[in-house]
Amino acid sequence: MTVVCFLFLSTLETRAQNLPVGPGLDVSVSTNTPIPGQEVTITVRSYSIDINSSTITWTVEGKTVQKGTGLTTYKVIAPSLGKKITVNITVVTASGQTITGSVSVSSGAIDLIIENNGYVPPFYKGKLPVTYQNTVTLIAMPHIADAKGVEYDPKTLTYQWKKNSRVIEDQSGYGKQSITLVGEIVPRPYTITVTATAKDATSQAVGFTTVDFGSPWLTFYKDDPLYGPLYNTAIGQSTYIGSQRETGVLAVPFGFNIKDQDLSNLALTWLINNYEYPSLATNRSVTLRAPDGQAGSSNIELRVQNNKDILQSAEKTFSATFSATASSSNSL
Numbered sequence: 448m449t450v451v452c453f454l455f456l457s458t459l460e461t462r463a464q465n466l467p468v469g470p471g472l473d474v475s476v477s478t479n480t481p482i483p484g485q486e487v488t489i490t491v492r493s494y495s496i497d498i499n500s501s502t503i504t505w506t507v508e509g510k511t512v513q514k515g516t517g518l519t520t521y522k523v524i525a526p527s528l529g530k531k532i533t534v535n536i537t538v539v540t541a542s543g544q545t546i547t548g549s550v551s552v553s554s555g556a557i558d559l560i561i562e563n564n565g566y567v568p569p570f571y572k573g574k575l576p577v578t579y580q581n582t583v584t585l586i587a588m589p590h591i592a593d594a595k596g597v598e599y600d601p602k603t604l605t606y607q608w609k610k611n612s613r614v615i616e617d618q619s620g621y622g623k624q625s626i627t628l629v630g631e632i633v634p635r636p637y638t639i640t641v642t643a644t645a646k647d648a649t650s651q652a653v654g655f656t657t658v659d660f661g662s663p664w665l666t667f668y669k670d671d672p673l674y675g676p677l678y679n680t681a682i683g684q685s686t687y688i689g690s691q692r693e694t695g696v697l698a699v700p701f702g703f704n705i706k707d708q709d710l711s712n713l714a715l716t717w718l719i720n721n722y723e724y725p726s727l728a729t730n731r732s733v734t735l736r737a738p739d740g741q742a743g744s745s746n747i748e749l750r751v752q753n754n755k756d757i758l759q760s761a762e763k764t765f766s767a768t769f770s771a772t773a774s775s776s777n778s779l
Contacts, residue, residue, distance in 0.1 A: 471495030474536060474548040480653045481525035483554045490520050491536050491548060504537040525554040529592030557643060557654030558588040565663065565702035568678055578663045578702035579758035580630035585658075587624050589643040591650045599645050609640040634660040634758065663702030665749060665763040670695030670732050685744075688769040693736040698749050698763075700731075704756050716750040737769035744768040 477488040492498065498519060505513040505521045513521050526532050531553045538546045563581040567573075577583055587606060592598045606623045608615040618626040626639075640655040667682040676697045688694050698715075705712060710729065717727040727733055735747070744766045753759035 472536075472538060472546045472548045474550045476550060476552065480651075481552065481554050482556050483525055483527050485525045485554070486522055487525055487552055488520055488522050489534055489536075489550055489552075491538065492519065493538070493546070496538070496540050496544065496546070498538060500541050502539045504539075506535040506537070507532060523552055525552055527596070528555060528590060528598065529594055529596035530554070531594075553650070555592070555650065555652035556590040557641060557652045558590070559639070559641070559654050559656045560586040560588065561656065561658065562586070564704060566700060566705045568668075568676070568699050570678065575702060577658060577660055579634045579660050580632070580704065580753075580756040581660075581702065582627060582629050582704075583658060584625055584627045585639055585641075585656075587641045587643060587654060589652050589654070591643060591645060591652050593645075593650065599650070601643075604643045604645060607642045607644075611637050628658075630660075630756070632758070636660065661702075663700060663753075663759050663761050665751060665761045666699050666701060667749075667763065667765055668697045668699060670697040670734075676732075682765050685766040685768060688735060688737045688767055692769070693734055694767070695732060695734050696747070697732045698751075700751050700761065703751070703753055703759050703761075712753050712755040714752045714754055716752075718746075718748040718750075720746050721748075735767050737767075740771055742769060742771040 471493045473492045473494075475490050475492070477490075478485070481487050491503065499517040502514070502516055503518045504511060505518070507523065521534065523532055523534060531551050533549060533551045535549045536547065538548075540546075561577065562584045563575060563577050565575050565578050565581045567575050585608075587601070589601055589604060590598055591604070601624050602622050604624075605621045607619045608623070608626050610628070615626060636657055636659040638655060638657050640653065642651060642653045644651045667686075669677045669680045669682065669686070671677055672695060678699075682696065686694065686696075700713065703713065708731075710731065715728050715730065717724045717730070717733060735745070746764060746766050748762065748764040750762040751760060
């Protein structure tokens with residue numbers, strides 16, 4: 448399942464190399480990891496000369512783009528993958544001293560895909576958010592190119608993964624394009640950062656995303672005796688039992704840690720008008736039958752608790768309405 452599953456797509460960054468030359472001149476960029484087309488601000492500073500009264504000349508790829516007194520910043524657009532822009536700065540002080548510096552700006556990106564082991568029904572096309580105590584897998588899809596514009600094979604890159612600011616040593620390294628994190632008993636949000644670097648260390652990209660947690664949930668679907676579960680027909684706040692006097696209902700525990708249809712870790716409590724039916728404790732699907740010759744409604748409630756992963760629980764209710772008929776059906 449890919450996302451992000453939902454894609455959690457994080458579009459991100461590559462290194463801009465700062466190469467100051469000359470005593471007392473410092474050249475920096477607003478981001479070390481711009482994406483293609485991103486505006487980057489370059490700033491020049493000095494702690495040994497009065498740079499604000501100096502004449503500063505900015506040259507991009509040999510062409511003068513800005514010149515004047517105290518012009519300490521210049522903005523460039525990060526180039527496409529595999530390209531590099533070199534910006535040269537010449538500072539001439541009021542006393543005639545000349546100091547030069549330069550910076551190279553390149554670009555790149557990383558898409559991050561987030562997958563988790565929470566349950567979804569067959570053919571589910573949506574993205575499942577991370578729920579409490581899910582095991583989370585993050586996959587990096589880097590876009591880093593060489594000087595010819597050819598993207599590097601992701602398997603040939605070296606990855607450094609961080610959870611918040613701490614390096615995940617055992618899952619970082621050459622070719623380690625993905626990591627897996629086991630859900631914690633205290634589900635605090637955390638930030639994952641990944642840095643992908645080419646073998647020659649000339650190209651680099653950084654990606655990040657926040658992993659947050661929520662509760663699993665229940666959804667009811669009609670369970671047709673002929674066609675089976677109708678996953679395109681979710682039951683909202685109520686459902687009507689028509690002339691056939693009965694209807695099947697399937698409960699789907701979204702986000703719970705179960706494998707396929709194995710409910711052994713889940714405790715299910717079905718209640719009809721606040722009366723518990725212990726005989727249904729292992730059933731995800733029930734059949735509701737309307738009483739003979741009566742009209743009205745019943746309140747249906749399901750409570751689900753994961754006995755293994757204790758933070759996973761959910762409950763949901765709906766009402767089943769029916770009209771009077773001469774049918775001989777029995778009530779549940």
